[in-house]
Amino acid sequence: MGAHIEAEETGNSGAGRAARRDEAVRAAVEQGLLGPDSPIIGLLDVTGIRESAAELRAAFDAVVAPGTPVLHAFAVKATPLVPVLRLLREEGVGAEVASPGELALARAAGLGPEMTVLDSPAKTPGELREALALGIAVNADNPQELDRIDALMIPHSPKDVGGAPIAASRSPLGIRVNPQIGGGSIEATSTATATSKFGVALRDEGAREWVVRAYLDRPWLTRLHAHTGSQGVPLSLMARGVAETYGLAEEINRRAGRRQVDTLDIGGGLPVNFASDATTPTYAQYARTLAEEVPGLFDGRYGLVTEFGRSLLAKHGTVVARVEYAKSAGGRPVALTHAGVQVATRTVYAPGVWPLRIAAYDSKGRPKEGPAVVQDVAGPACFSGDLLAEGCALPLLEQGDFAAALDTGAYYFAHHYAYNSLVRPAIYGFGPGGERRVAFAVVREAQTVEEVVAESGGAQVDALVGGRAPWGLP
Numbered sequence: 001m002g003a004h005i006e007a008e009e010t011g012n013s014g015a016g017r018a019a020r021r022d023e024a025v026r027a028a029v030e031q032g033l034l035g036p037d038s039p040i041i042g043l044l045d046v047t048g049i050r051e052s053a054a055e056l057r058a059a060f061d062a063v064v065a066p067g068t069p070v071l072h073a074f075a076v077k078a079t080p081l082v083p084v085l086r087l088l089r090e091e092g093v094g095a096e097v098a099s100p101g102e103l104a105l106a107r108a109a110g111l112g113p114e115m116t117v118l119d120s121p122a123k124t125p126g127e128l129r130e131a132l133a134l135g136i137a138v139n140a141d142n143p144q145e146l147d148r149i150d151a152l153m154i155p156h157s158p159k160d161v162g163g164a165p166i167a168a169s170r171s172p173l174g175i176r177v178n179p180q181i182g183g184g185s186i187e188a189t190s191t192a193t194a195t196s197k198f199g200v201a202l203r204d205e206g207a208r209e210w211v212v213r214a215y216l217d218r219p220w221l222t223r224l225h226a227h228t229g230s231q232g233v234p235l236s237l238m239a240r241g242v243a244e245t246y247g248l249a250e251e252i253n254r255r256a257g258r259r260q261v262d263t264l265d266i267g268g269g270l271p272v273n274f275a276s277d278a279t280t281p282t283y284a285q286y287a288r289t290l291a292e293e294v295p296g297l298f299d300g301r302y303g304l305v306t307e308f309g310r311s312l313l314a315k316h317g318t319v320v321a322r323v324e325y326a327k328s329a330g331g332r333p334v335a336l337t338h339a340g341v342q343v344a345t346r347t348v349y350a351p352g353v354w355p356l357r358i359a360a361y362d363s364k365g366r367p368k369e370g371p372a373v374v375q376d377v378a379g380p381a382c383f384s385g386d387l388l389a390e391g392c393a394l395p396l397l398e399q400g401d402f403a404a405a406l407d408t409g410a411y412y413f414a415h416h417y418a419y420n421s422l423v424r425p426a427i428y429g430f431g432p433g434g435e436r437r438v439a440f441a442v443v444r445e446a447q448t449v450e451e452v453v454a455e456s457g458g459a460q461v462d463a464l465v466g467g468r469a470p471w472g473l474p
């Protein structure tokens, strides 16, 4: 218990994180990871990631009844990097996957089926078959998907999904519901609106009764899933989504006359503070809110699964990019850097919704001093909207300096967007390094231009010309 309180009070202090980041940028320049020939990298703060994982565990340990099974499954889509998944595995954190690629990443990181949950909204019969054969937990998104699972579970089912049924899958199975409690401030990431594409819309006519019957007819449905949070959704609204889901589990179990639903998957979606280094809200606040708003959730009758993504990784990632040129246009200074739409796609296309903080470093990687000047920080792509930040007040960025886009550990540099065939930058993890102060480990090598050519049909160079008719595959 003492350790938990300590983690909550001292863990992930914004100041500690900022100091580690400053040291890492300087060390990256000193050690040659950043420079004229490698003008952009991503950095991951390993200490910070471990601290956030510990805070997550401690927050729920502090509220659940002793002995309650809890699986924290990291939403792989937030940072789909194998070494990150392996690091989290070491911290006792599993994986929530939503595509064949994400499942493959989780398996490559050594995550076993008991630590993996499959949730995607458009699973093919082949994916369902693989998940059930592996024993991975699956949440069915809709009635048609449940039909497919039926056909895999029940021998001699008339429904043909291809291949023989899986005789006795160990997969814990559930249904994803949408409590339709309303969205947050960001339309594109709100999952619990009335017309959201995810899960069974609980308040639609007949839907709740359909869900209850689906459980009563299938003794093997033992989980219930909802993911209602996301950036822009307040804690109270997230808690309401969980309360609705809990209420439905109670109803199913009452009507079944037994504890059929034994595990609630409450999703992820804790918002992240992109405005400063402080971590708000915290996992501890959210867990306490749930304990207050959903009495019974933590009393030991239900095992729990969580699926946090952004809140585990966002604040531990930094994109650092060299200022190639500094110029002025219409009286406004513009720093032309190597970080733009390829690493900060959401921010560039929706800057009002996803603003990023920028930190200025000098050519030696030291925090830049000087009066704040209103300037644009631009990326390398060939369209005028390619701005990391517009009109931001920073010490004036000059040629050879570095601009850092902060809080980019989730949904940014691990989500490369191949505009202008810009290469994926290298990503390094950093931690305390003894004599060198900061030590780096390669998490992902930079993509080479040869790889760009190969991934752009390089081997098919003559596919559309010459003697071969382009429309006549052999």
Ligand SMILES: *Cc1c(COP(=O)(O)O)cnc(C)c1O
Pocket (backbone or CB within 6 Å): 075, 077, 078, 096, 119, 227, 229, 230, 231, 267, 268, 269, 270, 307, 308, 309, 310, 311
């Ligand atoms: C995206 C997603 C998550 C993670 O959301 P964050 O906002 O990154 O915490 C969890 N569960 C499901 C089903 C998701 O689609």
